[in-house]
Amino acid sequence: MNCEVCQLKELEVEHFEIREVLRCILHTIVFHRALGLVRPKDVDLELFEITYVQCGDVELEKKIDEKIDQFISWVEKHPNKKSQICLSFYEVKSKQPSWFTNKTERLYWEQWYANLNVTQQPKQHSSKSHLTKVVVDPGESANEERSSRRAMVEASLREVLFQIIKFVNEKKDHVPPISEGVIYFPYEITMPRFRVRNGHDQEDAPQRASNHAQLIIGLGKLIQLG
Amino acid sequence: MEMDRESGKLEQIVSQFRSKILHVILNSRIPSLHHHYQQQEPLSLARVRKSDKWFNLVLGDRAAALENLNFSLRNLLDPMIIDIILVHHSSCSSSLDNLYTPSAAVGSPSDETVIERWVVQYDCARVNATPSGADTSSSYKKTYKKSIILLRSLFAQMRLLPAYRIFRQLSSLSQTYNVDLVYKVSSFSHPFSREEEGAMKEYSFVPVEAFPGRLCVSVTYRTTLSDFNLEPLVSLPSNIITDYVGSPTTDPMRSFPSEKGFHATSFSIRGARPPSPSPFQRPHSWSSGFHKGLPLMQNQSLAGSPPAYRTSPKPYDVVSPQSDIYGNRIRNRLPTLQQATAYDEYQLSPPFSASASPSPPAYLSGANPVVAHHCSETAPVTIPFPLTGRNSFHLSLNSSDPSRHSLPPLSPRSSKHDASSQESPSGIRSYRKLEALRAGESPSGLSINYSAQKMVRDTKDDSGRFSGLLSSSGSPRIGFSRSSSRLSFQDDMDDCEFSCPFDVDDIDVSDSPASQNVEGKKALDFTAQSVPVGKKSQDAAVGMLVHMLRTAPPLRQDPSCYSTHSSKTVGYEGGVGTASGFFMPCKTADALEELKSYREMRDLLLSKSGTRVVRKEEM
Numbered sequence: 107m108n109c110e111v112c113q114l115k116e117l118e119v120e121h122f123e124i125r126e127v128l129r130c131i132l133h134t135i136v137f138h139r140a141l142g143l144v145r146p147k148d149v150d151l152e153l154f155e156i157t158y159v160q161c162g163d164v165e166l167e168k169k170i171d172e173k174i175d176q177f178i179s180w181v182e183k184h185p186n187k188k189s190q191i192c193l194s195f196y197e198v199k200s201k202q203p204s205w206f207t208n209k210t211e212r213l214y215w216e217q218w219y220a221n222l223n224v225t226q227q228p229k230q231h232s233s234k235s236h237l238t239k240v241v242v243d244p245g246e247s248a249n250e251e252r253s254s255r256r257a258m259v260e261a262s263l264r265e266v267l268f269q270i271i272k273f274v275n276e277k278k279d280h281v282p283p284i285s286e287g288v289i290y291f292p293y294e295i296t297m298p299r300f301r302v303r304n305g306h307d308q309e310d311a312p313q314r315a316s317n318h319a320q321l322i323i324g325l326g327k328l329i330q331l332g
Numbered sequence: 333m334e335m336d337r338e339s340g341k342l343e344q345i346v347s348q349f350r351s352k353i354l355h356v357i358l359n360s361r362i363p364s365l366h367h368h369y370q371q372q373e374p375l376s377l378a379r380v381r382k383s384d385k386w387f388n389l390v391l392g393d394r395a396a397a398l399e400n401l402n403f404s405l406r407n408l409l410d411p412m413i414i415d416i417i418l419v420h421h422s423s424c425s426s427s428l429d430n431l432y433t434p435s436a437a438v439g440s441p442s443d444e445t446v447i448e449r450w451v452v453q454y455d456c457a458r459v460n461a462t463p464s465g466a467d468t469s470s471s472y473k474k475t476y477k478k479s480i481i482l483l484r485s486l487f488a489q490m491r492l493l494p495a496y497r498i499f500r501q502l503s504s505l506s507q508t509y510n511v512d513l514v515y516k517v518s519s520f521s522h523p524f525s526r527e528e529e530g531a532m533k534e535y536s537f538v539p540v541e542a543f544p545g546r547l548c549v550s551v552t553y554r555t556t557l558s559d560f561n562l563e564p565l566v567s568l569p570s571n572i573i574t575d576y577v578g579s580p581t582t583d584p585m586r587s588f589p590s591e592k593g594f595h596a597t598s599f600s601i602r603g604a605r606p607p608s609p610s611p612f613q614r615p616h617s618w619s620s621g622f623h624k625g626l627p628l629m630q631n632q633s634l635a636g637s638p639p640a641y642r643t644s645p646k647p648y649d650v651v652s653p654q655s656d657i658y659g660n661r662i663r664n665r666l667p668t669l670q671q672a673t674a675y676d677e678y679q680l681s682p683p684f685s686a687s688a689s690p691s692p693p694a695y696l697s698g699a700n701p702v703v704a705h706h707c708s709e710t711a712p713v714t715i716p717f718p719l720t721g722r723n724s725f726h727l728s729l730n731s732s733d734p735s736r737h738s739l740p741p742l743s744p745r746s747s748k749h750d751a752s753s754q755e756s757p758s759g760i761r762s763y764r765k766l767e768a769l770r771a772g773e774s775p776s777g778l779s780i781n782y783s784a785q786k787m788v789r790d791t792k793d794d795s796g797r798f799s800g801l802l803s804s805s806g807s808p809r810i811g812f813s814r815s816s817s818r819l820s821f822q823d824d825m826d827d828c829e830f831s832c833p834f835d836v837d838d839i840d841v842s843d844s845p846a847s848q849n850v851e852g853k854k855a856l857d858f859t860a861q862s863v864p865v866g867k868k869s870q871d872a873a874v875g876m877l878v879h880m881l882r883t884a885p886p887l888r889q890d891p892s893c894y895s896t897h898s899s900k901t902v903g904y905e906g907g908v909g910t911a912s913g914f915f916m917p918c919k920t921a922d923a924l925e926e927l928k929s930y931r932e933m934r935d936l937l938l939s940k941s942g943t944r945v946v947r948k949e950e951m
Contacts, residue, residue, distance in 0.1 A: 134488060137484060137488060138481065138484045138485060138488070140484075141388060141477065141480050141481065141484075142388055143380065143384075143385065143388040143390065144388060144389065144390065145380075145390040146389065146390075146391075146487060148491065155497065156491075156492070157491040157492075157496065157500075158488070158491065159487060159488050159491065264492060267488070267492055268489075268492065270488075271485045271488055271489050271492075274481060274484070274485050275481075275482065275485050275537050275538040276538055278477075278478045278481050278538070278540075281477065281481065283473070283477065284388075284477055284480070
């Protein structure tokens with residue numbers, strides 16, 4: 107089984123926009139991968155005129171919010187840096203027991219990378235707050251600039267959502283069969299790495315599966331051959 | 333056999349897929365269907381319907397229109413084309429004037445633009461192909477899984493297309509706009525013009541393999557809808573005008589109708605079409621807030637849920653969502669009205685008003701015999717004096733009106749009997765009669781009162797103006813005007829939850845010429861107020877009314893009532909006997925004065941609401 111990787115278009119966001127943007131992206135992805143019985147829930151963004159869909163699972167929503175909080179905390183510690191958040195879907199495979207390990211193996215079959223470029227210093231606020239807004243000097247030109255910038259972010263976010271839909275439509279064969287009683291596939295949200303602003307990547311360019319995923323894929327193949 | 337089973341499952345998947353897509357699209361584009369969905373109780377996943385389990389997407393119950401549409405498009409090989417059409421009403425049709433003119437509304441032009449076209453097709457190019465065993469073994473499972481994914485992406489994409497914003501605006505019940513979203517489902521469609529194509533973009537979902545064919549879904553949509561300016565329509569406030577008085581809106585110069593004064597009211601209450609359409613359909617006192625669309629929507633509001641948009645759009649289709657809104661309003665209001673009619677007798681106020689608006693005579697007398705029955709239970713309050721009885725009857729309908737300042741003042745007639753109130757406690761007697769009737773002891777009194785109403789009916793116009801004349805001419809207010817019995821009577825009335833708009837303390841104690849004509853002690857017993865003098869032009873109308881009252885049959889048919897409640901009926905008998913004399917003094921002056929007050933009230937209401945006064949044509 108191939109691991110399909112989707113690198114989403116980079117979004118340039120301000121600190122207070124991170125939560126909304128990530129919620130929108132992550133929930134949209136999960137909704138497309140929650141192939142069990144769901145009752146879709148429309149959620150309107152507060153900062154943008156975009157409505158996205160959640161699958162209505164409370165636990166899922168809580169977990170995503172936790173991860174976003176962690177991401178925001180990380181961003182606060184590493185300001186003005188491009189960052190990634192990775193949403194991976196996997197299958198649990200029982201690994202052949204050996205005297206090294208007896209654990210189950212996660213076979214990743216899909217990874218989504220959301221790339222964010224946080225452009226502003228975070229203000230002093232609680233990371234648990236629902237939404238924080240930057241106080242700006244209410245000058246007319248500043249407001250206009252802010253509005254145009256907000257419109258650009260909204261358009262970019264909309265492009266990212268269309269990108270998700272397009273990817274989901276084009277690649278369906280790698281999706282595992284739906285298990286009875288399971289709403290969504292097992293997933294994990296990680297923050298694998300970050301890239302330095304000046305363009306120097308600390309690691310290889312993220313145009314392929316992460317090293318971790320590649321390792322898993324390789325092991326999976328070995329197991330199949332064995 | 334295995335292949336047949338597989339193909340049967342596949343056919344079922346394709347069929348359900350089409351239904352589900354139709355459901356998703358219309359729920360996300362048609363406001364009325366969205367309202368239907370929202371009105372449903374939120375279902376937990378444990379109690380989902382069978383239809384919801386298809387493709388693991390709970391969408392709620394389908395509207396009846398969807399079921400019918402689905403049935404009519406059961407040929408799976410035909411494409412299912414769903415057009416989302418934006419109907420833009422012209423400015424003239426959105427005005428209040430044309431809303432009161434059904435003919436004008438029917439013919440009003442409207443622009444229709446297809447803003448989205450969804451095409452769902454089962455492309456079966458290889459109909460005769462024979463699938464291999466490996467192909468069919470799990471093909472329907474894969475097809476089903478991929479169909480689920482496609483539906484997910486379609487569901488999400490519907491929220492990203494430009495039409496979704498308009499849908500959300502139109503779905504807002506707090507505002508109505510000059511545009512509407514309707515749909516058309518068919519198996520064929522007219523191609524877009526070159527100009528239309530230039531403004532549209534197409535997106536095709538990746539087809540889902542469904543051997544022997546494949547499921548194809550595509551959408552052609554307008555990239556921008558900024559050309560369609562959503563203009564909110566001026567909507568009348570839905571709150572009840574508590575101080576609205578039906579009669580003041582009527583032109584005081586209009587002539588009295590012959591017979592149909594009450595029917596118009598009743599028709600309006602019941603949501604039926606006005607008998608004679610006219611440019612000016614006077615709203616009823618209880619129709620404030622939604623009478624904007626009442627003449628137009630009455631028939632349509634009683635139609636069903638949103639109709640499928642046909643190829644030739646009709647105003648009915650166009651306005652159906654609005655009519656749904658209006659329909660909801662009317663449906664919501666009708667029960668209230670009926671409750672009010674079948675109420676407790678001392679709460680005879682028109683529905684939808686926190687305090688009754690004083691158009692009771694028309695409302696009560698002709699609308700419903702039951703109403704009259706109940707209403708008449710209050711009439712005995714003024715039985716001793718026929719006019720009083722009727723007036724009190726009417727006044728009982730005009731229960732508490734907080735804006736008493738806007739109501740016509742008491743006629744001098746009432747004040748005249750202030751001194752006599754102590755001598756002839758007819759008001760007290762009438763109150764006892766009221767109590768008796770409340771206890772149901774004298775049902776015959778009801779018939780009498782009803783006949784009294786009938787007597788009045790012919791001379792009353794639907795506006796209630798005349799009733800206002802009557803109501804002001806006889807009421808417990810007379811009792812209030814009496815110095816000693818006033819408070820007690822009022823207290824009793826309060827206990828009975830009875831209040832009438834004319835039970836005001838702003839009694840004009842000044843003598844009026846009309847009051848001078850009261851005959852002897854009959855005048856003393858008269859508890860009704862006299863109608864203040866108005867313009868001379870009203871004399872004829874009032875005189876006609878008086879004549880009719882004088883020649884009316886006795887109010888009470890059953891003499892047993894007199895014997896049963898002798899003390900209560902004495903005054904009534906006296907009232908009957910002296911009906912003619914009773915009415916004599918209070919014809920012109922009181923009536924005209926009351927008309928004047930009605931005018932003031934009308935002006936006040938107009939200034940408050942700021943709405944255009946429309947008048948209901950005489951029935």
